[in-house]
Amino acid sequence: MKKKWIMTAAIIILAALTGGCQNKSSGSRKTETSDNRQETTDTKQEGVVDLLVWGGEEDEALLQEMFTDFQEAYKDQAEFEITFVAESESTCKDTLMKDLEEGADVFAFADDQLNTLVAAGALEPVEQAEQIKAANSPESVAAASVGDTLYAYPMTADNGYFFYYNKKYFSPEDVASLDKMLEIAAANNKKITMDWSSAWYVYTFFGNTGLEVGLNEDGITNYCTWNGTEGPVKGVDVAKAMADLAAHPGFALLSDSDFMTGVQNGSVIAGINGVWNAVGVEKAWGNDYGAAKLPVYNCGETQIQMASFSGYKLAGVNAYSRHHDWAEKLAEWITREENQRIRFEKRGQGPSNIKVAESEEIHASPAITALLEQSEFSCLQRIGGNYWEPVTEFAGKLAEGNPQGEDLQTLLDKMVEGITAQ
Amino acid sequence: MKKTLSIKYLLMLPVALLGIVAVISNALAVNNIRNVNNNAADISDNYMMGKSALEEIHQDVQTIHRLALSHIVATDYQTMITVVSQIKEKEAALDGKLEQYSEYVTENDNTAYQNLLENYDSFKHALVLLVCASADRKTAEAYGCANGDVAAFGTAMEENVNELNQSVNQRTALARKQLESVYKTSMLISVISVTICILLILTTVVVIVRRVVTPITHAEKEISDIIRDIDTAQGDLTRRITIVSNDEISALGMGINTFMEKLQNILHVIQGSSRKIDDVTGEVLERTRTSNASATDLSALAEELSATIQQVANNASLINASAEEMKRDVTEMAEECNEINEYSMKMKERADTMEHSAQTNMNTTGAKVKEILEVLNEAIKESKSVDQVNSLTNDILEISAQTNLLALNASIEAARAGEAGRGFGVVADEIRQLADSSRETANHIQEINGIVIHAVHNLSEHAQNLVNYMNESILVEFREFVNSGKQYKSDADYIKHNMDDFNEKTDKLLTAMVEIADSIATITRAIDEGVTGISGVARSTQALVQDMETITSRMDINQEIVGELQKETDVFTNL
Numbered sequence: 001m002k003k004k005w006i007m008t009a010a011i012i013i014l015a016a017l018t019g020g021c022q023n024k025s026s027g028s029r030k031t032e033t034s035d036n037r038q039e040t041t042d043t044k045q046e047g048v049v050d051l052l053v054w055g056g057e058e059d060e061a062l063l064q065e066m067f068t069d070f071q072e073a074y075k076d077q078a079e080f081e082i083t084f085v086a087e088s089e090s091t092c093k094d095t096l097m098k099d100l101e102e103g104a105d106v107f108a109f110a111d112d113q114l115n116t117l118v119a120a121g122a123l124e125p126v127e128q129a130e131q132i133k134a135a136n137s138p139e140s141v142a143a144a145s146v147g148d149t150l151y152a153y154p155m156t157a158d159n160g161y162f163f164y165y166n167k168k169y170f171s172p173e174d175v176a177s178l179d180k181m182l183e184i185a186a187a188n189n190k191k192i193t194m195d196w197s198s199a200w201y202v203y204t205f206f207g208n209t210g211l212e213v214g215l216n217e218d219g220i221t222n223y224c225t226w227n228g229t230e231g232p233v234k235g236v237d238v239a240k241a242m243a244d245l246a247a248h249p250g251f252a253l254l255s256d257s258d259f260m261t262g263v264q265n266g267s268v269i270a271g272i273n274g275v276w277n278a279v280g281v282e283k284a285w286g287n288d289y290g291a292a293k294l295p296v297y298n299c300g301e302t303q304i305q306m307a308s309f310s311g312y313k314l315a316g317v318n319a320y321s322r323h324h325d326w327a328e329k330l331a332e333w334i335t336r337e338e339n340q341r342i343r344f345e346k347r348g349q350g351p352s353n354i355k356v357a358e359s360e361e362i363h364a365s366p367a368i369t370a371l372l373e374q375s376e377f378s379c380l381q382r383i384g385g386n387y388w389e390p391v392t393e394f395a396g397k398l399a400e401g402n403p404q405g406e407d408l409q410t411l412l413d414k415m416v417e418g419i420t421a422q
Numbered sequence: 423m424k425k426t427l428s429i430k431y432l433l434m435l436p437v438a439l440l441g442i443v444a445v446i447s448n449a450l451a452v453n454n455i456r457n458v459n460n461n462a463a464d465i466s467d468n469y470m471m472g473k474s475a476l477e478e479i480h481q482d483v484q485t486i487h488r489l490a491l492s493h494i495v496a497t498d499y500q501t502m503i504t505v506v507s508q509i510k511e512k513e514a515a516l517d518g519k520l521e522q523y524s525e526y527v528t529e530n531d532n533t534a535y536q537n538l539l540e541n542y543d544s545f546k547h548a549l550v551l552l553v554c555a556s557a558d559r560k561t562a563e564a565y566g567c568a569n570g571d572v573a574a575f576g577t578a579m580e581e582n583v584n585e586l587n588q589s590v591n592q593r594t595a596l597a598r599k600q601l602e603s604v605y606k607t608s609m610l611i612s613v614i615s616v617t618i619c620i621l622l623i624l625t626t627v628v629v630i631v632r633r634v635v636t637p638i639t640h641a642e643k644e645i646s647d648i649i650r651d652i653d654t655a656q657g658d659l660t661r662r663i664t665i666v667s668n669d670e671i672s673a674l675g676m677g678i679n680t681f682m683e684k685l686q687n688i689l690h691v692i693q694g695s696s697r698k699i700d701d702v703t704g705e706v707l708e709r710t711r712t713s714n715a716s717a718t719d720l721s722a723l724a725e726e727l728s729a730t731i732q733q734v735a736n737n738a739s740l741i742n743a744s745a746e747e748m749k750r751d752v753t754e755m756a757e758e759c760n761e762i763n764e765y766s767m768k769m770k771e772r773a774d775t776m777e778h779s780a781q782t783n784m785n786t787t788g789a790k791v792k793e794i795l796e797v798l799n800e801a802i803k804e805s806k807s808v809d810q811v812n813s814l815t816n817d818i819l820e821i822s823a824q825t826n827l828l829a830l831n832a833s834i835e836a837a838r839a840g841e842a843g844r845g846f847g848v849v850a851d852e853i854r855q856l857a858d859s860s861r862e863t864a865n866h867i868q869e870i871n872g873i874v875i876h877a878v879h880n881l882s883e884h885a886q887n888l889v890n891y892m893n894e895s896i897l898v899e900f901r902e903f904v905n906s907g908k909q910y911k912s913d914a915d916y917i918k919h920n921m922d923d924f925n926e927k928t929d930k931l932l933t934a935m936v937e938i939a940d941s942i943a944t945i946t947r948a949i950d951e952g953v954t955g956i957s958g959v960a961r962s963t964q965a966l967v968q969d970m971e972t973i974t975s976r977m978d979i980n981q982e983i984v985g986e987l988q989k990e991t992d993v994f995t996n997l
Binding site: 093094096097098099100101115116117118119120121122146147217218219220319320385386 | 493497498499500502503506507509510547550551553554555556557558559560
């Protein structure tokens, strides 16, 4: 009995000594980790979801309506504070690149900015990619993708330009020729307008001449033959036609907002512009409101069909958004089928959504019809960043009537040099 | 014998002490190992891993910096996209590592750690600006950022990491010192424990040799001598082992002596008993041989009886077979009798039916004949009215003669009237022709009526003949037929009565035959059982003979065993 007692006591002592020293450290560490995790989750659940949205100034009212609907739809899940700040889709990338982390959580931008934004890490692949791809046209999906990866939400498929004209002055036959239109405008002491401060519109003169511009395989640099001296149409012919046009009494170079002012005060009776002003123009001209594809213009001794860039407007979600999940939901919301339909109804903007694009209302819109007719003579805007400044500078000089009398070929060479710079 | 300390206590005391020392020594060793483990874990888990984590953080910062530079020099967007995603992956990993490193941060290091985190935030912010400028092809701006903020915050982070590293190094050195101190203490405790254990082991060995090994060796030698004597047939069970002390070993020696004493007594008993067994076995052998002969005779007798009974059984089987056959015959006879009986019943039913039918037919025919006779007599009576036709035709003939005459007179008168009576003359002529025609017709009727009257008279006569025939012949035959039916019924009743008697007797005969057959079968079974029993007796007797032989052989073995026992006890010269 005594032996047994001693053995039992020894085993208990050993077990206490060996077992007691094992659990302490690992147990306490686990608890600590778990507590930390819980703390993080609690922090995420607290507070108001504040989201900053950038969009076109003219879209503010429309977007505010969409925000209200969005907040109503998700009111059970979160409290929102959505702030709108006007930022043109065309300048979105430039503003964003200055301070990406403080940029908008959701922003609208033109599809040609996609590569830069993705390369800067401003956009992450879209999580609901398959759903978005299925709902929108393949072209718009391609414009929102790098390779096969979707980085943004297609919002419109109308980022191109065409001619608005006042039927009181022009017949449908008149709008087939720019020369004819200029004559009528001059005779009525009115103006036909374009905006050369944006290189986007300047492409219209070179696009169908056989002279080329485009993006190299690196996706950054450009190739350009706009200073070509051989072939049926030379670069100089185009430059001269532009200079002649700028000097024509029936022609004026006006910015986007000035164009609308002219339309409203009656001084402008036709102009090259996009669907974003369709509602405003229609309101101003009423039954005289007309839209048509771009006309032919006189280039040397040849009538050239005016070309255009086409593109898409996309909604992006800032990769550095503090509420990235909610920002994604909001981007999806403002680009979904119902809201693309509302966007067309209220703003006349062409939808990228397949179902909305197939509706009868879309096909009855003059602006969208004109855009579709022009699409035959347009190309998807894929151009490197070095394109814009040299072209704007070149067009600016011609708009001013080449005050220093520089040789047009020299001006062209300089522009091409800038466009193709590495 | 003087009273000495028990060997149990002498052995247990040093062993128990040894055990206690071992337990204490182990407990101290475990405690020391725990201390060592804690210090080593601190060094490896906190300091070494912390150092390693700091190194990884440092490496990651440099890698991110390098990636940012490669983003600037990238010549296409695809490379930039790849690089920027690598930067983000690295940043995410670094975020995790910095968060994990908080586990290793002490109060003293907290400032340096917070500085590291702040610098990392600034570093990341600068990186975003760098990548944005790079992606926007603002290369100069991107390089400016890389060489400016990114480099500055990277360097600041490096300094923070170095600061944390130094702190880790200091704590590691301290932990090493503690580890060394624990090691020395452990060594001292181990030396003391080993010394005490050695002393205790020596004490135990001395005690075991003096108090256990030596007495056991002595006792073993004496036991070997005793066994050797037994092996050489000089066994002496009066010898005993020498007892020198008063402990468990001497108790063992006394136990052996007691055992030898008991063995001595047992062998005495065995010797005496084996002699007695030898005598008894001889006697049993003799009696068994006698019983064996008697059993053999009994077996032969039983076999003979069995053969005789078998023969009786065969005869009983033959009787049984005959009785069975007779039983079958009687059964068949009873069945046939039943069939005849049933037939006689049917016959009786048919006789009843026939009699009833004949009676009914006779009554029906009688009534019918009576009815026919009445109808026939009425018809004959009515046929007499045909005779009136003749008188009527005579009246017609007279009328036609008078008419003819009138017509003749009329035609004469008409002729007289001349032209005026021409029409009347035509009518008179027509009336005359009609009268002639009536006369001819009446004559013709009279001819035919004569034939009809003759036929009616013939018919009446034949009908009367038929009625007579039916009354005199057919009804008489019917009455005879009814009588035959009654006779047939009476005969059938008689046959049925006799057949019922016969059937009853046959049934009794059948019952008797069944009882006889059952009795014979019972006798046969009893004889068969008797045969089986006698055969069993014969077999049992045979088995008895064999058992007697076995007992005899076993008794022989008994005698051999007694001889062997005798031989074994013979090795003891002194018992």
